[in-house]
Amino acid sequence: QGGGSAVIDMENMDDTSGSSFEDMGEMHQRMKEEEEDEAEGEAGAGEEEDGEFLGMKGLRGQLGRQVADQMWQVGKRQASRAFSLYANIDILRPYFDVEPVQVRARLLESMIPVKMINFPQKIAGELYGPLMLVFTLVAILLHGMKTSDTIIREGTLMGTAIGTCFGYWLGVSSFMYFLAYLCNAQITMVQMLSLLGYGLFGHCITLFVTYNIHFHSLFYIFWLVVGGLSTLRMVAVLVSRTVGHTQRLILCGTLAALHMLFLLYLHFAYHKVVEGILDTLEGPNMPPFQRVARDIPVVSSAVLNTTAKAMALTL
Amino acid sequence: FPGLADVSVSQDIPVEGEITVPVGSNSPDDDYSTLDEPVKDTIMRDLKAVGKKFVHVMYPRKSSTLLRDWDLWGPLVLCVSLALMLQGGSADSKDDGGPQFAEVFVIIWFGAVVITLNSKLLGGTISFFQSLCVLGYCVMPLTVAMLVCRLVLLAGAGTVSFIIRLIVVGAMFAWSTLASTAFLADSQPPNRKALVVYPIFLFYFVISWMILTFTPQ
Numbered sequence: 001q002g003g004g005s006a007v008i009d010m011e012n013m014d015d016t017s018g019s020s021f022e023d024m025g026e027m028h029q030r031m032k033e034e035e036e037d038e039a040e041g042e043a044g045a046g047e048e049e050d051g052e053f054l055g056m057k058g059l060r061g062q063l064g065r066q067v068a069d070q071m072w073q074v075g076k077r078q079a080s081r082a083f084s085l086y087a088n089i090d091i092l093r094p095y096f097d098v099e100p101v102q103v104r105a106r107l108l109e110s111m112i113p114v115k116m117i118n119f120p121q122k123i124a125g126e127l128y129g130p131l132m133l134v135f136t137l138v139a140i141l142l143h144g145m146k147t148s149d150t151i152i153r154e155g156t157l158m159g160t161a162i163g164t165c166f167g168y169w170l171g172v173s174s175f176m177y178f179l180a181y182l183c184n185a186q187i188t189m190v191q192m193l194s195l196l197g198y199g200l201f202g203h204c205i206t207l208f209v210t211y212n213i214h215f216h217s218l219f220y221i222f223w224l225v226v227g228g229l230s231t232l233r234m235v236a237v238l239v240s241r242t243v244g245h246t247q248r249l250i251l252c253g254t255l256a257a258l259h260m261l262f263l264l265y266l267h268f269a270y271h272k273v274v275e276g277i278l279d280t281l282e283g284p285n286m287p288p289f290q291r292v293a294r295d296i297p298v299v300s301s302a303v304l305n306t307t308a309k310a311m312a313l314t315l
Numbered sequence: 316f317p318g319l320a321d322v323s324v325s326q327d328i329p330v331e332g333e334i335t336v337p338v339g340s341n342s343p344d345d346d347y348s349t350l351d352e353p354v355k356d357t358i359m360r361d362l363k364a365v366g367k368k369f370v371h372v373m374y375p376r377k378s379s380t381l382l383r384d385w386d387l388w389g390p391l392v393l394c395v396s397l398a399l400m401l402q403g404g405s406a407d408s409k410d411d412g413g414p415q416f417a418e419v420f421v422i423i424w425f426g427a428v429v430i431t432l433n434s435k436l437l438g439g440t441i442s443f444f445q446s447l448c449v450l451g452y453c454v455m456p457l458t459v460a461m462l463v464c465r466l467v468l469l470a471g472a473g474t475v476s477f478i479i480r481l482i483v484v485g486a487m488f489a490w491s492t493l494a495s496t497a498f499l500a501d502s503q504p505p506n507r508k509a510l511v512v513y514p515i516f517l518f519y520f521v522i523s524w525m526i527l528t529f530t531p532q
Contacts, residue, residue: 089436096436100509128437132513135429139521146528158418 095127095190103129110198113232117240125190130169130197136204137165141266144211164266169197172258179254183247185238195234196259202230203263210267223263231259365389372452375494382445382498390451393458394423397522400461401529419525426518427451434499434511441502450515453495457519460487461526468531480527488523492516 106129114121141161170193177192187195206222235252242248349357365388398419431446439446464480495515500508 089432093436093438096433097438098510099506103510128433128510131433132517135514135517139517139524142521143524146524158422 092127095125098126098128102126106198107201110201110233111226111229113229114236114240117236119240120186121237121240123187123191123195123237125188126194127190127197130194130200133197133200133204134165134169137200137207138162140204140207140211141165144207144266168262169193169200172196172262176251176255176258179251180238180242183242183251184244185242185247185251187238187241195237199230199234199259202226203266206263207266219267223260223267227260227263231256234259361386361388365392368448368452369455372455372494375497382441382449385445385448387444387448387451390423390427390448390454393451393454394420397423397454397458397461400458400465401525422521422525423451423454426521430511430514430518433514434503437507437510438504439499439502439511441499446499449495449498450518453491453498453519454522456487456490456494457484457522457526460484460523461529464526464529465531472530484523484527488519491519495519 102124106124106126138161141164142157145157145161173189173193173196176196177187177189180187180192206219206226210219210222235256238251238255239248242251364384364386368386368389398416401419402416427447427450430450431443434441434446435443460483463483467476467479467483470476492512492515496508496512499515500511503511
């Protein structure tokens with residue numbers, strides 16, 4: 001019976017340090033080799049029988065070996081899983097395969113609405129441009145929060161900015177993808193991420209200009225023109241990929257509303273409006289809709305404000 | 316059990332396997348001797364390595380020393396000193412308007428990790444920690460700028476001081492970006508350098524902005 005099974009009697013072994021991990025590994029490897037030589041089914045059944053047959057010491061040895069065995073296997077599995085997780089970065093590699101000229105072209109294209117909506121428009125499934133635009137938006141938002149002295153109570157400035165921008169990009173993309181699935185639109189998740197990401201280019205431009213030059217009317221003009229153009233582009237691309245009037249209406253209405261409202265939110269929530277109070281305090285010298293910085297430590301915004309005022313007076 | 320008698324470790328089965336040697340030590344003798352040396356020697360050796368890297372950042376040349384022997388001591392020291400100097404910059408003492416220590420720390424390290432991942436995804440040949448090392452060491456000009464800003468702010472907080480601070484921070488920002496680009500852009504395919512430089516530019520821009528908008532209590 002002994003020759004046919006893969007049982008190793010611990011009592012007969014010279015090295016009895018069954019607790020050593022490396023020894024377990026070696027024994028495990030040797031066991032595997034022996035199993036490959038003989039039938040595998042026999043080994044499993046043979047182990048338990050022989051364990052009982054060999055008495056208490058043998059049984060404990062077998063148990064110890066099996067436990068250490070399992071630990072070895074679990075450890076190996078975890079290590080290989082961790083390695084494959086690292087290798088997962090390579091899954092994202094094709095989405096970053098772009099040239100600078102392509103990125104520049106796509107940035108400019110994101111502001112130009114397409115005319116052909118009867119033919120499905122091509123969307124590049126690329127993640128470099130959108131990712132960089134989200135980070136740029138975070139930087140611009142930080143700048144706006146700093147100059148307007150926004151006070152964040154539960155959390156940090158940086159955390160809020162990152163959370164807002166990434167939350168919008170990922171959350172609204174997922175929601176629109178879900179809606180597109182319901183409305184039978186032909187668009188993949190990566191394409192949706194890419195489309196929405198490039199749509200943030202309009203937001204970046206608008207916020208960059210209006211966080212520095214504080215005129216309400218200027219913001220509204222930018223909101224309508226720049227925001228509107230990028231929304232029109234996204235809407236046109238989506239329309240070209242959807243069939244049916246109701247579905248088109250649902251998809252495009254939702255996207256347009258969310259996109260424009262986000263720009264509105266970014267301008268007003270992160271940019272303290274100090275209007276009525278200071279008007280009454282400072283008297284009628286202040287023109288209406290004039291943003292006045294209160295307690296702003298940075299002199300730059302005051303400088304820019306006076307410049308803008310001087311420009312407005314001369315125009 | 317006659318069949319079991321020949322299963323034993325010592326004679327029949329040769330011991331085989333792999334002995335993995337830790338990468339750092341060249342020979343057992345080396346390891347032995349650096350373990351016995353006085354602590355001062357170890358510290359001085361590490362300090363010299365860190366100091367050499369600082370010099371490389373000051374005069375960015377295309378040398379591979381920074382890349383080959385990476386270490387994260389310098390970035391840690393710079394990050395901690397920058398975060399400490401940026402403390403207490405709130406306009407209102409009740410609420411925290413200025414960046415917290417943890418915020419600056421997280422910005423620097425999270426930003427460095429993102430840039431590294433980005434450069435790897437774009438086909439870079441540099442390793443993860445080498446890139447972290449370079450980006451961390453290139454924060455040094457901005458730390459110097461922070462020091463200068465604090466000194467200038469001791470004198471006053473008017474328009475002149477702002478212009479001085481703007482010039483200093485702007486120059487140091489350009490220096491940081493150029494220094495890190497000199498080391499990192501070489502590991503990219505030639506036509507994609509701009510794609511790697513832009514996140515580095517953004518990263519140092521955010522740090523410079525935090526330095527510039529800092530005003531002490």
